[in-house]
Amino acid sequence: MNRVLTPHEIDAFGRELDSLRQEVLNQRGQRDVDHIRGVVRTMRYSEAAGRLLLHVGIDPVTFALGSGALGLAKILENMEIGHNVMHGQYDWTHDPELDGETYDWDMACAAHQWREYHNFEHHTFTNILGRDRDVGYGFLRVTSEQPWNPAHIIQPFVAVGLAFLFQWGIGAHALRLDDTIAGRQPVAELWTRARPFLAKGARQLFKDYVFFPGLALANAPRVALGNLIANGIRNVWAFAVIFCGHFPEGVRIYHEQETRDEPRGAWYLRQIHGSANIEGGRLFHVLSGHLSHQIEHHLFPDLPACRYPEFAPRVRAICERYGQSYNTGSFRAQLTSVARQILENALPSRARPARMH
Amino acid sequence: MNTIATSAPHVARIASFALRTTQRVSRALLLDRPFRFWVNELAPVASRVELRARVLSVVDVTHDVKTFVLAPRVWPGHLPGQWVPIEIEVDGIRLRRCYSISSPPNDPHVEITVKRVPGGRVSNWMHTRLHAGDFVRLGAPSGDFVLPAATPAKLLLLSGGSGATPLIAILRDLAHRRALEDVTYLHAARSRRDVLFASELARLGALHPGLRVVLHLDDESPRLDATQLWVLVPDLAHRETFLCGPTGMMDAVAPAFVGLEGRLHHERFVVAKPAAAAPGAGALIHLGRSKRSITTTGRGTLLDELEQAGERLEYGCRMGICNTCRCAKRSGVVENVLTGAISNEPDDDIRLCVSIARSDLTLVL
Numbered sequence: 001m002n003r004v005l006t007p008h009e010i011d012a013f014g015r016e017l018d019s020l021r022q023e024v025l026n027q028r029g030q031r032d033v034d035h036i037r038g039v040v041r042t043m044r045y046s047e048a049a050g051r052l053l054l055h056v057g058i059d060p061v062t063f064a065l066g067s068g069a070l071g072l073a074k075i076l077e078n079m080e081i082g083h084n085v086m087h088g089q090y091d092w093t094h095d096p097e098l099d100g101e102t103y104d105w106d107m108a109c110a111a112h113q114w115r116e117y118h119n120f121e122h123h124t125f126t127n128i129l130g131r132d133r134d135v136g137y138g139f140l141r142v143t144s145e146q147p148w149n150p151a152h153i154i155q156p157f158v159a160v161g162l163a164f165l166f167q168w169g170i171g172a173h174a175l176r177l178d179d180t181i182a183g184r185q186p187v188a189e190l191w192t193r194a195r196p197f198l199a200k201g202a203r204q205l206f207k208d209y210v211f212f213p214g215l216a217l218a219n220a221p222r223v224a225l226g227n228l229i230a231n232g233i234r235n236v237w238a239f240a241v242i243f244c245g246h247f248p249e250g251v252r253i254y255h256e257q258e259t260r261d262e263p264r265g266a267w268y269l270r271q272i273h274g275s276a277n278i279e280g281g282r283l284f285h286v287l288s289g290h291l292s293h294q295i296e297h298h299l300f301p302d303l304p305a306c307r308y309p310e311f312a313p314r315v316r317a318i319c320e321r322y323g324q325s326y327n328t329g330s331f332r333a334q335l336t337s338v339a340r341q342i343l344e345n346a347l348p349s350r351a352r353p354a355r356m357h
Numbered sequence: 358m359n360t361i362a363t364s365a366p367h368v369a370r371i372a373s374f375a376l377r378t379t380q381r382v383s384r385a386l387l388l389d390r391p392f393r394f395w396v397n398e399l400a401p402v403a404s405r406v407e408l409r410a411r412v413l414s415v416v417d418v419t420h421d422v423k424t425f426v427l428a429p430r431v432w433p434g435h436l437p438g439q440w441v442p443i444e445i446e447v448d449g450i451r452l453r454r455c456y457s458i459s460s461p462p463n464d465p466h467v468e469i470t471v472k473r474v475p476g477g478r479v480s481n482w483m484h485t486r487l488h489a490g491d492f493v494r495l496g497a498p499s500g501d502f503v504l505p506a507a508t509p510a511k512l513l514l515l516s517g518g519s520g521a522t523p524l525i526a527i528l529r530d531l532a533h534r535r536a537l538e539d540v541t542y543l544h545a546a547r548s549r550r551d552v553l554f555a556s557e558l559a560r561l562g563a564l565h566p567g568l569r570v571v572l573h574l575d576d577e578s579p580r581l582d583a584t585q586l587w588v589l590v591p592d593l594a595h596r597e598t599f600l601c602g603p604t605g606m607m608d609a610v611a612p613a614f615v616g617l618e619g620r621l622h623h624e625r626f627v628v629a630k631p632a633a634a635a636p637g638a639g640a641l642i643h644l645g646r647s648k649r650s651i652t653t654t655g656r657g658t659l660l661d662e663l664e665q666a667g668e669r670l671e672y673g674c675r676m677g678i679c680n681t682c683r684c685a686k687r688s689g690v691v692e693n694v695l696t697g698a699i700s701n702e703p704d705d706d707i708r709l710c711v712s713i714a715r716s717d718l719t720l721v722l
Contacts, residue, residue, distance in 0.1 A: 022696050033449035044394050088680035091706050094451035097393070100680060106387055120673030120681055207386040267676075302680060 002273065003323030007263070014265025016318050021300050024307050032304040033093055039080050039286065040097075047073035054226040055216045067226040071233030077106050078167075078234060079241070079289025084305045086115055107167040107234075108204050110196040113174035123301050127246065127274030128254045134246065135253065137162075137169065138178035141345040142247040142338075148348045155346045166235035166242075171197045237287070240335060241278070245294035248276045248337035250327050271298035272319060277312070277328035284331070285309055295326065401492060402430050407444075408495045412487060413466060419551055421473040422519065423484055424459065426466050427493065435498035437461050437526040438599070438624070442496030443469065447482045453704060454479045457523035457601075457624075458498060461530035467495075470553065472519040502601065502624035503527075508536050509597035513590055515610070517545040517581070517602025521553040523624055524601060528561065528568075537565040541590055545573040545581045545606060581606060583613035598622065636692070640714035644668070644722040645687060653714055658694065660709035668722070670709065677711035684709055689718030 005013065046069045053066030082105030084090070090098035104111040117133065125131035129145060136142040140159060141152045162169050175193045179185035208227040213220035252273040259270065275294040278284075285292050290305035296312050297305065319326040329337070383389045393406055402409050410429035418424050435441065435458055444453045460468035473484045487493070502523055508531070514524040521544055531537050546552045552572055562570040571589050573581050587593060593613060600607060600623040607623060614621045634640070634655070642651045642663065653662040660672055660682055673681035677695050683706055690701045691712040699715065700707060 018695070022698075025696070025698075029448040029450075031449075033446075040394065041398070044391060044398070047391070048395075088683060091680070091683065093446075093449055094453075094704070094706075095446075097390070101683065104387060115681070116673070120679040123678055124674040124676070203385050203387075207388075211386060264676075301678060 002325050005265075005269075005322060005324075009322065010263060010265035010269065012265070013318070013322050013324075014263065014268055017268050017299060017315070018264070020311060020314060020318070021303065024300070024303050024311055027307075028092065028304060032090070032306060033095070033098075035306045036081065036085070036090055036098060036304070039076055043073045043076040043081060046070075046076070050226075050230065051212065054223050055212075055219055058219070058222075063222060063226060067229040068233070070226060070230035071237075074106060074230055074234040075237050075287055078238060079291065080286050080305065082106070083289045083291070086111060087119060087301050089302055089304045106204075107170070108197070108201045109167065109171035110174065110200040113193070113196055114170070117174050119301070123298065125259075126271055126298060127252065128256055128259055128270075131256060133173070133176070136247075137173055138176075140342065142341050143251075143253045144345060144349040145253045146345070148345070152346050156343055159342050163236050163239040164232055166239040167231065168201070170238075171201055240331075241288045241291050243338045244278050244331065244334040245275060245291050247341055248327065248329070248334045249341055250325065250337075251276050268299055269324065271295070272315075272324060272326065274298065275327070276334060277326075278331050278334050279328055280331060282309070295328075404430075408497075409492050410467065410495050412489050412491045412493065414489050415487065418470060418553055421551075422470060422553060423473075424468050424470045425483065425487065425493075426468050427495070428466055429495055432467060433497060435462060435467075436503040437530040438503040438523040439498045439500040440502075440523070441467070441469065441498045444494040444496070445479060445482060445487065447478055452479050453496070457500075457526065459522045459525050459529075461526055461533055463530070463533050470519070470522045470525075500624070502599065502622060504530075504599075505597075508534075510538055511592070511596045512540045513593065513596040513598040514540065514542045515586075515598055515600045515602075516543070517606035518547070518551070519553070520600075520602035520606075520624070522601075524599060525554050525557075527599060532561055532565060532568075537561075537567040539567050541569045541571060541596065543571040543573065543586075543589060545575065545602065548574055548576045580609065582609040583611070586610050586613045593617070596620070600624075634690075634716050636713070636715065638715075640689075641717040642714060643717070643719040645719055646722055655714050657713065658710055659691070659707075659712045659714060659718075659720075662714075663709065663722075670722070672710055675710045677708050680708065682709040683707070685721040687719040687721060689714065690716040691718065 050066045050068070050070030050073060053062040053069065057063060057066060082103060085098055085103045086100050086105070088100035091100050096102070100115075122132055122134045127135060129135060136146060139151075140155050140162075141148060174197055175190060176185050177190065180187060180190045208231065209224050212227060213224040216223040252270075254270055254274070259266075262270070272295050275298045277295050278288065278292040280288070280292055285308075286306075290308045291297060293305070293308035293312055296303075296308040296315055299315065316326045316328075380389070383392060393404070396404055402411060408429055408431070410427040413426040413428050416424040416426065438457070440455045440457045442453050442455050444451055446452070456469040456471060458467060459470040460466060471480050471483055474480045500523075504527060512531075514528055516524045524542070524544075528537075528540070528542055531540060542558065544552060544558070549555075552558075552574075555572075558570045558572075562568050573585070573589065575581070579585060590596070594617060598614065598617070598621045600610070600621060604625065607625065636655070638655045640653050640655045642653055642659070643649075644651070647668075649668075651663060651666040651668070653659075653666070657665070660670060660675065663670055671681050673679035675682075677693075686700065686703075686705050686707050688703050690699060691707050692699055692715050693707075693711055694713055695711050700712075701716075
């Protein structure tokens, strides 16, 4: 239940978050660089171990261990490293290996397309219906405020399918296929958008299912299957974490007219009410790329993510003082909530009382 | 490599084609990053991406000046008087500064001589934290403060303070080549304990009759200016002069060279950070890539102002969130309108949509 703030309070709220941000900026330094380089090192060793086990082993134990290690590496690379580096969180280090503009991640989505639709669209127009295409990605109905259509009946199955193919979903999201289907985007433009995605996807497929298996010679099928499993592990994990960030119950959806000319404080409020956190330990946070702190990430997407758990209690305290909700819960609770949303919204909305904001 | 190229040019061509193809394929398959990681992890000095050098030793030159003896993996070679960019990491941030090379080309190692500047982030870090065995990154040596191809018969090597570093390289090179026919080495220092390379200068002076070493100490005699210079070097007009020193010293001696400009070579160490102008003052923005210069009012954000001037720039949120309009600032002062933070460091990344110019700027656009 959120208290309605006066314009004066909204400004004060914004200023408190601004000064929190500045405080964290002033502390940025060696610790953040050590953290991300440590994660990179863990990821590379895990990747090397995974490939080694897959390539030289012949037994099921090394197969399981190898696939798992490779899956772990892909999770770390995509989430804690790729996502955060590509937000420019480490640009201030001037280390070319941590440069957000040139980083390309180990998955099917072309990095420059993601920087555009995610860094700009999603992080600027967060949860605004019609502007933020991340609300259900154009084909899932995750809130009753989205219009229902009969295709939504099968969305529980579509969502499960998306979980296993998540990297392809993230990549294809840049195409705006739904806009073309609805006649809002010419086919020529769809093709322009599709080319970088198809190129990146083809290269990734070649790498995972031709190049590395080829290196393993007789072990090729084993390596290809191991890569498929590693990709699958990463896909399901990323899907679970990301769906918990914006689609649990209680996350607010906005309409464009109510966000017109919103002051910075109101922008902050929208980021908080449009996001949800997941509680967990340090390892869980790193594996989620700190998207377990979706609220803090949306407030300050360019601060090093490893700082989120440190200042999250202060964000929460500010929210409490201003009578604003702060959506957080265990992984299981948030997942259950997301599942319920997907199931309930598969059917046309029942007459429900309007949500209290 | 040369023998291959002359005996069978197609072999070299095929080799270079194979290398380029491998690089392209590894980039396409995103194998270049892991490759660089493992090189860095297992054999840091072997990196081909950047030129690394091991610090062999650190030598105290004076109470606030140290010489760092570096062993780069490969060295493209330098001319005496040139400088080299050196990159170090201070509190997680890579910082790059250019230092004159104080060693001559025949030296097996590369030496840079660094004065500890009060408040200087790089020089202080190097003095306190850089030790033998550490690595630094180097750029390519560069600079045109060098002797002409034919060594002039009569030379004046004139330096003030740490401006002596390129000139000692020139002097050492001349001594090595036994080309010290008629050289005056005039060095201005604050006091006797601030004289750089004092014992070496004394040794060289005793060894080479063609070398005259003159020391000018600020605490013992009047400040070095044009008149003083003529007194110390009466045949100034007949000499090719190489001048390097602090801005104040260079300005003070400048009148002595009126009419002699053609024989004066100088190198300026930029030490002063640009001062911020008052908010709203107009600024001249140099765009490094497009070679355009734009005058702005200094009131709007750089993104707005540059767009008004007809630049088409990439942008996203226009509120300092999405990082799309990030741009490298080579020099100048900008203010972040969200935080009020001032950026006056060279080579800082700024977001155009939340930055306003507080001085003339050079941007990589």
